[in-house]
Amino acid sequence: MIAVxxxxxxxxxxxxxxxxxxxxxxxxxxxxxxxxxxxxIEKNYSMGxxxxxxxxxxxxxxNSKDNSIFMNYLHPETALAHSSKxxxxxxxxxxxxxxxxxxxxxxLIDEDILYTMLTRTGSVQISSLKKALKANVFSPxxxxxxxELLKLKDNKCCRNxxxxxxxxxxxxxxxxxxxDNLIDFAKADCYIKQKDCIKYLAPVQLPKCKMIILSATxxxxxxxLFFPERKIVYHEIEQAAYKGNLIQYPCYSMSRKTINDFIExxxxxxxxxxxxxxxxxxxxxxxxxxxxxxxxxxxxxxEHTLHFGNLTGTDYYSGKNGVIIGTPHFPSYLYQLxxxxxxxxxxxxxxxxxxxxxxxxxxxxxxxxLFVTFxxxx
Numbered sequence: 001m002i003a004v005x006x007x008x009x010x011x012x013x014x015x016x017x018x019x020x021x022x023x024x025x026x027x028x029x030x031x032x033x034x035x036x037x038x039x040x041i042e043k044n045y046s047m048g049x050x051x052x053x054x055x056x057x058x059x060x061x062x063n064s065k066d067n068s069i070f071m072n073y074l075h076p077e078t079a080l081a082h083s084s085k086x087x088x089x090x091x092x093x094x095x096x097x098x099x100x101x102x103x104x105x106x107x108l109i110d111e112d113i114l115y116t117m118l119t120r121t122g123s124v125q126i127s128s129l130k131k132a133l134k135a136n137v138f139s140p141x142x143x144x145x146x147x148e149l150l151k152l153k154d155n156k157c158c159r160n161x162x163x164x165x166x167x168x169x170x171x172x173x174x175x176x177x178x179x180d181n182l183i184d185f186a187k188a189d190c191y192i193k194q195k196d197c198i199k200y201l202a203p204v205q206l207p208k209c210k211m212i213i214l215s216a217t218x219x220x221x222x223x224x225l226f227f228p229e230r231k232i233v234y235h236e237i238e239q240a241a242y243k244g245n246l247i248q249y250p251c252y253s254m255s256r257k258t259i260n261d262f263i264e265x266x267x268x269x270x271x272x273x274x275x276x277x278x279x280x281x282x283x284x285x286x287x288x289x290x291x292x293x294x295x296x297x298x299x300x301x302x303e304h305t306l307h308f309g310n311l312t313g314t315d316y317y318s319g320k321n322g323v324i325i326g327t328p329h330f331p332s333y334l335y336q337l338x339x340x341x342x343x344x345x346x347x348x349x350x351x352x353x354x355x356x357x358x359x360x361x362x363x364x365x366x367x368x369x370l371f372v373t374f375x376x377x378x
Contacts, residue, residue, distance in 0.1 A: 001087040001105040003094035005116055005312040010088050012316055017086055025080075025089035026073045033060065048183030049174075077101045091116040099208045107211040111313045112218045114226060118338055119330070120202040124185045126150065128178040129198065135176045139167045142186060152193040155333070157340040159190050163203070190341050192333050201337040206230070225342045247284070254327045256293055273299040281323055288320035293328065300325070 004010050007029055014022050024030075033041065037060060044053040054074065061070030072079045080087060080101055087105065091113050129146055132138065138146065142162045149158060163186075173182060188200035204226055220234050252258050262268055262276055270276035278301050281287050289304035297307045306314065308328040352363040 001089075001094075001102070002108045002110060003089055003091050003113065004110045005091050005113075006310055006314070007090060008310060009110070009313040010090055012314070013088055017088075021085055023079060023083040023085040023087045024072075025076050025087060025093055026069050027090050027093055028073070031057065031069060031073060033057075046181060047179060048181040050183075080105075095205075095207070097207065102207050102209040105209075107209060109211055109213040109215075112215040113206070113213060114204070114223065115217065115312075117202070117204045117206075119334070121334060121337065122181055122184050122188070122200050122202070124180040124182065124198050124200070125178075126196055126198065128180040128182065129185075131178055132173070132176055132182055135172050137169055137173045137176055137182065138186065142167075149191055149193060149198065154193055154195055155336070157190055157192045157336060159340075160186075160188050160200075163187055163189070190337055192337055192340075194333065199333050199337065201334075201341055204341065254325060255329060256295070256326075259293075259296065259326070274301060277301060277325055280325055284321065284323050286321045287323050289317045289322045290325065291322065292325045296326070 002013065004013060007027055010024070010027075014024055028041075028045070031038075037056065041053045041056050044050075044056070057070060057074060061067040061074070064070065076089075076093075076097060080097075091109070091111075094107075094109075094113075095117070129150065133143055133146060136143070139162070145161055152158060168183060168186060176182075184202070185198070185200055187203070189203040190201055192199045206227060220232075223232055259273060259276065262270060263273060268276060268279065270279055273296055277290070277292070277296070277299050281290070281301065287302060289306065290300035290302045291306045291308070291311065292300060294307040294309060297305050304317065308326065355362055355364050
């Protein structure tokens with residue numbers, strides 16, 4: 001069984017191995033659904049109404065001539081019980097499978113799956129929570145906890161004390177007519193109060209099975225912090241040698257704000273984002289593809305483009321010249337939630353600090369390993 005971070009990489013591996021040799025466990029994005037139905041199901045998923053979403057898929061599959069992809073999506077454990085093929089799925093899909101199914105496989109994880117789990121955050125408007133409290137959606141214990149949460153000062157964190165005794169009145173919840181996902185909110189690991197909303201982090205849990213993780217960014221200290229109860233064996237592999245040239249222009253941070261400021265102030269005499277990107281690309285020879293933020297992807301004047309957040313493990317542009325425009329950052333609240341979830345105080349400020357790592361020193365908000373790690377979890 002192979003779990004990969006994105007649907008793009010899953011499709012790439014299926015093509016390389018051979019579709020006839022692979023059992024592909026589909027993600028929701030893979031299902032051939034009519035646009036209007038897809039939109040309705042996506043809305044149910046986003047609000048946490050999982051059973052409603054699954055019932056809609058079942059109904060559509062029942063009337064479909066070839067419903068195999070739908071059955072593999074709805075009942076992956078049935079497909080896995082009778083398959084002798086390679087199994088490929090995304091990290092997110094892998095994390096939904098029960099331990100009793102996974103223990104029958106040799107599990108290979110491509111890229112750092114902890115990264116996938118640490119970015120599973122959500123947000124609930126404070127107005128939605130007040131509406132839910134008024135409608136008595138939550139249990140009395142959870143009501144008290146939410147009232148205390150709403151009294152916190154901005155940017156303060158707290159734990160979810162009632163995650164394991166979740167009880168929601170689904171009928172009342174639907175009548176409450178809020179578009180926020182109060183179900184995921186109630187199952188979160190920890191919260192941070194902000195001015196008009198509550199941000200939350202999903203529980204960070206790995207399946208209880210042996211798995212092998214191949215990653216260039218996995219860090220031993222971080223894994224020991226998050227999974228102290230697991231037996232973890234680390235195998236460090238020699239650093240891969242560069243085959244090409246890396247040319248970096250560090251004069252500007254190239255965050256979203258920096259790019260926006262360039263356009264608004266006309267700093268580089270570029271009236272649009274497209275003009276700015278075109279000017280950057282003309283300084284690089286034979287550019288085949290470009291990478292930037294999702295909101296600016298269509299502004300890259302190239303046929304082949306990618307965006308941050310959907311890159312991990314991608315290698316189908318190997319050997320081609322590319323340009324990366326942008327410096328992606330996580331919002332500060334995510335760093336606070338992650339630290340708080342493993343018992344580190346959220347009071348520390350986020351700023352550039354001098355980091356010493358493997359003989360190097362550099363300034364960084366957050367850092368990742370610079371070596372390839374081969375890791376086995378038991």
